[in-house]
Amino acid sequence: MKLLFILVVALVGSAIADDDADEKVWTEDEVEDILASATSDATATVPVLIANNGYTAETHYVTTDDGYILQMHRIPATPTSAASDDKPVVFLMHGLLSSSADWVIMGPGKGFAYILADAGYDVWMGNARGNTYSKNHTTLTDFTGKDFWYFDWHQIGYYDLPAMIDYALDTTGQEKLFYMGHSQGTTSFYVMASMRTDYNDKIKAMFSLAPVAYMSNLKSPVLQLAATFVTSLTSLFKLIGVYEFLPTSTFLSKVGATFCNDDALTQVLCSNILFMLAGYNKAQLNATMLPTILGHTPAGASSRQIVHYGQEVRSGKFRYYDQGWISNLWNYGSISAPDYDLSAITAPVHLLYSDNDWMAAVTDVTQLYSELGNPIEMYRVLDGKWNHLDYLWGINAKELVYDPIISMIETNYSD
Numbered sequence: 001m002k003l004l005f006i007l008v009v010a011l012v013g014s015a016i017a018d019d020d021a022d023e024k025v026w027t028e029d030e031v032e033d034i035l036a037s038a039t040s041d042a043t044a045t046v047p048v049l050i051a052n053n054g055y056t057a058e059t060h061y062v063t064t065d066d067g068y069i070l071q072m073h074r075i076p077a078t079p080t081s082a083a084s085d086d087k088p089v090v091f092l093m094h095g096l097l098s099s100s101a102d103w104v105i106m107g108p109g110k111g112f113a114y115i116l117a118d119a120g121y122d123v124w125m126g127n128a129r130g131n132t133y134s135k136n137h138t139t140l141t142d143f144t145g146k147d148f149w150y151f152d153w154h155q156i157g158y159y160d161l162p163a164m165i166d167y168a169l170d171t172t173g174q175e176k177l178f179y180m181g182h183s184q185g186t187t188s189f190y191v192m193a194s195m196r197t198d199y200n201d202k203i204k205a206m207f208s209l210a211p212v213a214y215m216s217n218l219k220s221p222v223l224q225l226a227a228t229f230v231t232s233l234t235s236l237f238k239l240i241g242v243y244e245f246l247p248t249s250t251f252l253s254k255v256g257a258t259f260c261n262d263d264a265l266t267q268v269l270c271s272n273i274l275f276m277l278a279g280y281n282k283a284q285l286n287a288t289m290l291p292t293i294l295g296h297t298p299a300g301a302s303s304r305q306i307v308h309y310g311q312e313v314r315s316g317k318f319r320y321y322d323q324g325w326i327s328n329l330w331n332y333g334s335i336s337a338p339d340y341d342l343s344a345i346t347a348p349v350h351l352l353y354s355d356n357d358w359m360a361a362v363t364d365v366t367q368l369y370s371e372l373g374n375p376i377e378m379y380r381v382l383d384g385k386w387n388h389l390d391y392l393w394g395i396n397a398k399e400l401v402y403d404p405i406i407s408m409i410e411t412n413y414s415d
């Protein structure tokens, strides 16, 4: 097993950073200085971060049909935009290992939540079961055990999203909202909208930032590596944690040693599983913000979320969790796990994608687009090196992603 692991690491090996001869090489001293400059933002909760910037922050608790208690964060008003019942509602959903912090970490004028709030939207941010803000349940009390963690992004789509969307609509008295998701925040949307089709009517439009459904062309070497273990789940769970996704130090150091022989900054990022999975783009990373980013991520996930993605990488399908043929037959009535029916998604969907996204390859995004029930456009980010996490923290995210979304809404969906 160990030998196979090393072999596979060697086969898929490449550094997590896209190297470019022109780019800065970071020394250990420089990186130490940056890490030492961490402010209280690195540990503050999302509502505190928002309030510290003079924006109105609210916390709401939502209980799902299967008992998970989720925390939502809301920005109903900003220094330049008063609260009002008429504001269009936007619901932002984070990706794997992340939280509502994704949308506010960069601060006013840069974080998507602030930009939307300043533009007059009532901004709601979800938190999926199992992350920092949503580790809570009505009856389960052991948040380390199998019962709590027995879910993946299927349940996030099937239970969490509907509960949070209904809550935001009930509270605001509106009938529809704009849904914007990043990465797993898109995957879980496709699950919801294909299975609980009545929710399509509650969505004015859906914007997918780095859409993830089909994954067979994925570049991420670490996820490819995880995918090679999917047929031997026991071995994989031993490496990444049986219930909560907590990669062992063996896994991290082996992978780190292979992928992270670059400069001092890469070494630091390589201690963070999110960057290890998604890679990073030196040109868009503001190193000053690193302590705050690393303070909020990874924010927690179930091992089954990784395994389900690994299955998609291997099968080339976008389908339910593969439980093995006996359980599949028992639970799904077929030997293979069934496909999600993308054609059942009737909400208007915009896909924002890029050429260098390690998790969302252009061919996979194109296949998704061709199968959606109501695809509106494929919007290619105008930066050839734009990668997966740049949608959240990229230096040019406002110009390249957020402003175009807001102008699409103003042009196509304002009533």
Ligand SMILES: *[C@@H]1O[C@H](CO)[C@@H](O)[C@H](O)[C@H]1NC(C)=O
Residues within 6 Å of the ligand: 061, 069, 135, 136, 137
């Ligand atoms: C969990 O939910 C209960 C019931 O809503 C609440 O009283 C408690 O504060 C929550 N715990 C955390 C850590 O959020």
Ligand SMILES: *[C@@H]1O[C@H](CO)[C@@H](O)[C@H](O)[C@H]1NC(C)=O
Residues within 6 Å of the ligand: 286, 287, 288, 289, 395
């Ligand atoms: C990087 O972040 C710092 C701190 O927020 C900010 O002052 C600086 O302008 C940012 N740099 C770029 C290139 O955006």
